Amino acid sequence: MVVMKFQQTARRQRNFLRNLQAINTDELGRLRYQFQRPETGEAFAQPNHVYAVDLDIFGKHSLFSLINRTRTDEGSRRLAHWLTQHAALDEILLRQEAVAELQADPTWRQRWEATALLHTHAAQQVGALREWANERMDTTLQKSFLWRWWPLLTALLGGLAWASLLPGWLFWLSLLWHLVLIRRFQEPIQALSLRTTDLGHTLIAYADLIELANEVPFRSRWWKLRQTPAQQAGRAIRQLGDWFARLDYRLHPFFMVLIGIPFLWDLHCLAALESWKKEHGAELESWLDSLADFEALSSLAGFAFAHPDYPMPxxxxxxxxxxxxxxxxxxxxxxxxxxxxxxxxxxxxxxxxxxxxxxxxxxxxxxxxxxxxxxxxxxxxxxxxxxxxxxxxxxxxxxxxxxxxxxxxxxxxxxxxxxxxxxxxxxxxxxxxxxxxxxxxxxxxxxxxxxxxxxxxxxxxxxxxxxxxxxxxxxxxxxxxxxxxxxxxxxxxxxxxxxxxxxxxxxxxxxxxxxxxxxxxxxxxxxxxxx
Structure with a gap:
């Protein structure tokens, strides 16, 4: 297990360095106006926009392709929004100050990109997460969460039956009740699972990136305004990602038979997710906004670094x-x-x-x-x-x-x-x-x-x-x-x-x-x- 731990660390470092190599190869291509990334921003194009079509904002050879250094769906959407909606003057000045500060730190910018690329699901959309955070579960079902502790009684009955102190059919009857409980919660769990498959891995990637953003000692006002709401975001989002990842365990039939049904795994996951929603759901939108802003601004800073002769207007x-x-x-x-x-x-x-x-x-x-x-x-x-x-x-x-x-x-x-x-x-x-x-x-x-x-x-x-x-x-x-x-x-x-x-x-x-x-x-x- 010690050797496996070293192996995992080495693999992560190897992949991180490979990502850095890919990032810099992409940067060299941009300098030659050879855009290698498949993301062109066309998914964000609006046919009747007031200027985007005429000015080549999106497309294979476009301003989006030239600037884009985002690696998450949230960051890409935010950059597209900035490209199509002019900012207020005070926001422009704040961004300029932040770009100038981040432009001088290419190591951190590339570390962000390379970290995001370590997670294969980082670019997944999180629209379903926003919907889930705004939904309210039926109060009757919430009260039924207490049934998730029934496996303790089942285990006790199984122990007493094994010791011949109680008949065995009581244990099997209690285990059958597990199936009834799972059936009762099947619809909300199935609906949530279908919408959020692999979302846990995406959120863990987001947690890594937000923690990375909170490490840097940037002093500009733009950064401080966004770092403040994101101070506790890394830990909370990682916790949420872990629970969504655990909910995905139900997709494995052997796990469901050996652990899912005996321990009412789905109910524990659902109860934990609802508890998280009550505690942090109201803050989720601001956290995702901060993450999107970090990435979009990193793209502007990368563009400025690649063109040192371009001035700030x-x-x-x-x-x-x-x-x-x-x-x-x-x-x-x-x-x-x-x-x-x-x-x-x-x-x-x-x-x-x-x-x-x-x-x-x-x-x-x-x-x-x-x-x-x-x-x-x-x-x-x-x-x-x-x-x-x-x-x-x-x-x-x-x-x-x-x-x-x-x-x-x-x-x-x-x-x-x-x-x-x-x-x-x-x-x-x-x-x-x-x-x-x-x-x-x-x-x-x-x-x-x-x-x-x-x-x-x-x-x-x-x-x-x-x-x-x-x-x-x-x-x-x-x-x-x-x-x-x-x-x-x-x-x-x-x-x-x-x-x-x-x-x-x-x-x-x-x-x-x-x-x-x-x-x-x-x-x-x-x-x-x-x-």
Whole structure:
């Protein structure tokens, strides 16, 4: 047994080191934008979210894949929530402080991940646990828990029968009563067991992680606010996990015959679980929240550590929208291919029109601004030299598609999206205005209607608590914008050199005057006459 104990310790240490190797291999892959983990976050995707689909928040090559270092279902869900819901300013500042502190401790972060990977059930969902914690058992059944001590009488009768002091049929009758009691509790036990199979192993993993979180001497306010409710969580959750694991013993037929029925094992487990629920059930939600927050923030810290050149943005209250970026780049584009740009937009009711030729970088630039604002408002570092921004609600309309199921065309789908923007802008407050990103606005209709519609939309947005970017091929819209005090024109350009198109992907002031559609068609073999 001593040798077996050494063997178990050695196996755990071996597996821990293997996990560290896998974690660092994954980190090296991320630096090359090769995402090896199967978790893409698509399970958390919302088709009608205000920006997640357009900005590649979830998917195989997504912001979630780039940032995610969570290993539990709770942590993954929390990270997905942070990516899709902007935080309040005070929470952003607290997270920034905590990220900066945890960024400097990669050993602890990787220890957390490697510990979670030691438990094969750590990623299991615990939704059934939340349901169970909020359920109340029938009081009649609870009173019947006293019957769990009946095996003591059965044992006494068996001893007296063995000593020939009582007839043996009394012992067998008492044992038969065990089956009656088990039958009485079969329904609640079966229902609980079906929902919580292997949950005990998951909770033991959670206990290990929470105890690990409570060991670190972090001083930031964000950590202290979450460590305080989790001080007693490790022991209590481990105790709960042990009882759920013991309840799973009933799945083994030999155990049920030799121990389960003679000792009324299920009743003891059920009574212990109900007792735990009464003592700790009200605290469970806050404990799970703390665990999820620890993991989500660890992902942000890991992202910051992997990109030491990414700064922490300055997020502060402003009178309306403020986005002031220097050398802003897209975090999902490799550094050797990324072309950063400067950009400034201040105040509400302002629209920046982006014109440019095909493939010149308009859509990518809109996504670059949007995805960095998402990062900034979840407390993360950003892909820029410097970024100052105010709290905003990002909204995008870039990938609207037709739907056979809903019998809608792509143009009608875009109109529904724009109506959503107007409704959000009308309801927006000065503390959280809307920052919109509209790509190839009203592309599904003729040029005359497109121009009139885009002009009307920008005018309607002007008095609202909203500002943003609109990309377009419509030069007339750009000329109209040049006459408006609340519209700014910028563009991307392309040049033809030696019969080849050249793009510099740099943002310039003014309206684009060079377009490449004809040249692209000629390159594809379509005979387009010279203008």
């Amino acid at each position: 300055q997020v502060a209250w402003e009178d309306g929208v403020l986005v002031d970026a220097q050398q802003l780049g897209h975090p999902l584009i490799p550094g050797d291919k990324r072309v950063p740009n400067d950009f400034v937009l201040a105040g509400t009711g302002h629209t920046t029109l982006i014109t440019g030729s095909n493939m010149s970088g308009k859509s990518t630039f809109l996504r670059t601004v949007g995805i960095n604002l998402v990062l900034a408002q979840m407390g993360s570092v950003v892909c820029a030299q410097k970024l100052t921004c105010s709290p905003v609600q990002v909204f995008s309309s870039m990938r609207t598609q037709d739907s056979l199921e809903e019998s809608t065309s792509s143009f009608y789908a875009e109109l529904k999206r724009l109506r959503q923007l107007l409704e959000l802008s009308a309801a927006a407050t000065s503390t959280t205005p809307i920052f919109y990103l509209l790509d190839e606005i009203l592309k599904g209709t003729n040029s005359a209607d497109r121009h009139r519609g885009a002009e009307a939309l920008i005018k309607q947005l002007h008095p609202m608590q909203a500002s943003g970017l609109v990309s377009t091929h419509d030069l007339e819209l750009g000329n109209w914008g040049a006459e408006q005090a609340f519209v700014r024109n910028c563009h991307f350009r392309s040049d033809v050199q030696d019969g080849k198109l050249q793009f510099d992907y740099s943002l310039y002031e003014g309206i684009c005057r060079s377009f490449n559609a004809s040249e692209l068609m000629r390159m594809m073999g379509i005979a387009v006459p010279e203008s």
